[in-house]
Amino acid sequence: MAVSVELKDIHVSFDTLEVLRGVDLAVGEGETVCVIGPSGSGKSTLLRVVNRLQEPDSGDILLGGESVIAADSDRLRQRIGMVFQHFNLFGHRTVLDNITLPLRSVRKLAKADAEEIARARLAEVGLADKAPYRPSALSGGQQQRVAIARALAMDPEVMLFDEATSALDPELVKGVLELMAGLAERGLTLIVVTHEMGFARQVADKVAFMDRGEVVETGEPGEVFDHPSSPRLQRFLSQVL
Amino acid sequence: MDTFVNTFFNWDYIRAVLPDLLRTGLANTLILAVFSALAGTVLGMGLAVAGLSTKRWLRWPARMYTDIFRGLPAILTILLIGQGLAVVARNIVGRNPYPLGILALSLIAAAYVGEIFRSGIQSVEKGQLEASRALGMSYAKAMLLVVIPQGVRRVLPALVNQFIALVKDSSLVYFLGFLTSQRELFRIGQDLAANTGNLSPLVAAGIFYLVITVPLTHLVNYIDKRLRTGRRVEVDQFTQLTVSGKVA
Numbered sequence: 001m002a003v004s005v006e007l008k009d010i011h012v013s014f015d016t017l018e019v020l021r022g023v024d025l026a027v028g029e030g031e032t033v034c035v036i037g038p039s040g041s042g043k044s045t046l047l048r049v050v051n052r053l054q055e056p057d058s059g060d061i062l063l064g065g066e067s068v069i070a071a072d073s074d075r076l077r078q079r080i081g082m083v084f085q086h087f088n089l090f091g092h093r094t095v096l097d098n099i100t101l102p103l104r105s106v107r108k109l110a111k112a113d114a115e116e117i118a119r120a121r122l123a124e125v126g127l128a129d130k131a132p133y134r135p136s137a138l139s140g141g142q143q144q145r146v147a148i149a150r151a152l153a154m155d156p157e158v159m160l161f162d163e164a165t166s167a168l169d170p171e172l173v174k175g176v177l178e179l180m181a182g183l184a185e186r187g188l189t190l191i192v193v194t195h196e197m198g199f200a201r202q203v204a205d206k207v208a209f210m211d212r213g214e215v216v217e218t219g220e221p222g223e224v225f226d227h228p229s230s231p232r233l234q235r236f237l238s239q240v241l
Numbered sequence: 242m243d244t245f246v247n248t249f250f251n252w253d254y255i256r257a258v259l260p261d262l263l264r265t266g267l268a269n270t271l272i273l274a275v276f277s278a279l280a281g282t283v284l285g286m287g288l289a290v291a292g293l294s295t296k297r298w299l300r301w302p303a304r305m306y307t308d309i310f311r312g313l314p315a316i317l318t319i320l321l322i323g324q325g326l327a328v329v330a331r332n333i334v335g336r337n338p339y340p341l342g343i344l345a346l347s348l349i350a351a352a353y354v355g356e357i358f359r360s361g362i363q364s365v366e367k368g369q370l371e372a373s374r375a376l377g378m379s380y381a382k383a384m385l386l387v388v389i390p391q392g393v394r395r396v397l398p399a400l401v402n403q404f405i406a407l408v409k410d411s412s413l414v415y416f417l418g419f420l421t422s423q424r425e426l427f428r429i430g431q432d433l434a435a436n437t438g439n440l441s442p443l444v445a446a447g448i449f450y451l452v453i454t455v456p457l458t459h460l461v462n463y464i465d466k467r468l469r470t471g472r473r474v475e476v477d478q479f480t481q482l483t484v485s486g487k488v489a
Contacts, residue, residue: 051375078377088372092391102376105386147372154376 002030002189003064003079003157010049010059012042019045020056021213027158027206029064030187034200034221037210038236043193046210047160050191051080063157078106081151085163087143089135089150095122096131099150107154121149125179141172148179159183161192197240201225209233251441258433258442262449266426270453273411273425276343278404281350288355289362290384303355310352316413319345323417339423342414350407357399361392398465405454405461412450426450 005027012020020042027033035043048054050061052073061069068076090098099118103109109117122128125145127138135143144164151159161180165173177196181203184190194200200207200221207224209217211232217224225241228234291303310318322345326334334341365388373383393400412427419428430446 053371053375074374074377074379077375080375082372082375084368084372084375086366086368088366088368090369090372090387090391092387092394101386102373102378105382106377150376 001157002187004029004031004062005050005158005189005191006060006062006065007046007049008060008062010046010061011057012045012049012054013057019213020049023059023210023213023215025208025215025218027189027191030189031205032184032190032192032203033206033208034204035191035193035208035210036195036197036200036236037216041210042213043210044162047082047162047191047193050158050160051077051082053077053082074106078154079156080158080160081154081156082160083144083147083151083162083164085166087135087140087147087167089143089147091135093134094131095127095133095135095138095146098135098146099153102150103153117153118149121153122146124152125149139172140168141175144168144172144176145179148176148183152183156188158189158191161190161194163193163195165194165196195240197225209236211236247439249440249444251439254433254437254439254441255445258430258445261424261429261433262426262445265422265424266429266446267449269419269423269425270408270411270427270449273343273346273414274404274408277346277350277411278407280343280347281354281407282400284347284351285354286358286389288351289358290389292355292359293362307352307355310349311356315349315410316416318349319413320416321345322348323414338414338417338419342411342417342419346407346411346414349410350403353403353406354400357396357403358389358392361394361396361399362388363392364395365391395468397468398461401457401461401464405457408453408457409450 005025007023007025010020010023011018023042023046025033025035025046035046037043045054049056052061052068056069059069060067063076063079089095090101093101096115096118099121100111100114103114103117104111107114119128119131122131125148127142127145127149130138130142130146135146138146148164164180165176168176173196177199180190180192181199184203192200192204202221204221206218207221208215209224209228209230209232217228217230217233224233225237228237288303288306291299292307294300294303319342323338323341326341326344327336327338334344362384369387369391370383373387374380378386411425414425415428415431419425424432426446426449427443430443433442434440
């Protein structure tokens with residue numbers, strides 16, 4: 001089940017550095033929004049605010065129209081899956097255990113049930129045969145697919161991707177992007193921080209451009225990439241395209 | 242040459258001390274080391290977690306404890322606790338110095354083990370905690386299931402080294418004046434050496450220490466190598482595959 005996400009006037013500061021300066025972002029139910037922008041523009045912080053890994057100084061977060069800013073953060077995170085740039089798989093556990101551990105400890109599932117879900121999710125990402133391996137035995141692309149399977153196993157309403165392909169070798173990027181595109185097609189709500197402009201153009205329903213802690217421009221991919229209105233976005237696109 | 246052999250390797254004295262070393266000394270040294278290692282590990286883990294806490298009222302006492310017990314000579318701590326508690330807390334701890342020896346060794350070990358655990362936990366990448374929290378785990382659960390197991394794995398060699406140090410330090414409880422049946426390896430060797438004026442019983446005790454510590458040293462090297470080069474993955478119950486951790 002997908003759900004809408006709305007960020008309202010989000011402010012985040014680290015000491016004297018203002019990282020997010022009044023950010024608004026609306027993601028419809030089942031929509032895919034790609035967040036693009038230069039390094040240090042606040043994209044990752046924005047994503048971490050959604051599941052409150054980063055608590056905002058002020059502003060509101062709405063899931064399905066309901067404010068979750070004061071909700072229990074552990075419960076909130078059970079509704080939101082997150083995939084990180086460096087995979088963050090648990091190195092001391094097998095691939096299978098990486099998926100069953102949160103199912104058993106957070107969702108309190110029985111071992112057999114957790115394993116059934118884990119094997120099904122691994123099969124979905126094409127890695128059913130990797131269940132007994134340690135993450136270090138897998139390629140970067142495979143590790144990221146396991147991380148996606150781990151997040152999906154929790155049955156999230158929203159998925160967050162934080163530069164999920166940035167740490168991968170070029171030949172491994174495609175497989176992960178295809179998997180993410182498949183999730184978008186299935187109607188999950190996705191917020192994707194990415195440098196993959198091709199993916200943003202083809203898969204996103206909406207693209208948000210961030211610079212210096214602000215969402216400068218938001219629109220459909222065609223508008224944003226072909227007719228950027230702000231000089232900052234024009235300059236950014238001229239550098240990356 | 243004869244004098245050298247007679248002073249250090251007099252077979253008669255060694256033969257005389259062997260039964261006591263084997264029956265009494267070895268058992269007591271192992272009991273002192275193992276019990277204080279267990280208690281030190283439990284207390285050390287508590288100190289490590291408290292020392293890493295964001296709460297000042299947890300962090301400061303843990304740091305102070307560590308500074309004090311690491312900063313004092315072991316013999317001084319053993320005497321203060323072993324003799325001091327025997328006097329001021331006689332009603333609670335009794336007059337038997339043996340458990341007090343274990344307590345003193347445990348308190349000293351905890352300070353070192355705590356620092357070892359703390360460095361191990363701190364070496365685990367921040368992303369591991371973040372990923373756990375992002376999956377909905379509480380801080381405590383994330384630490385217990387994800388961060389601490391990985392941190393401990395990384396410091397296993399240092400922990401075994403600490404146990405070796407504890408085996409050797411157990412000889413210091415000699416100063417508490419144990420009963421005959423409570424004597425550890427050093428004390429037994431020392432008693433006969435003092436009575437005979439010959440160092441061979443001490444050499445025999447030393448050999449016993451080496452029998453314990455040398456295999457442990459090799460165990461450290463083995464664990465260290467395994468941790469650096471990867472390990473074999475468990476056999477999967479469905480595919481019955483056994484694969485090396487280095488398989489691509």
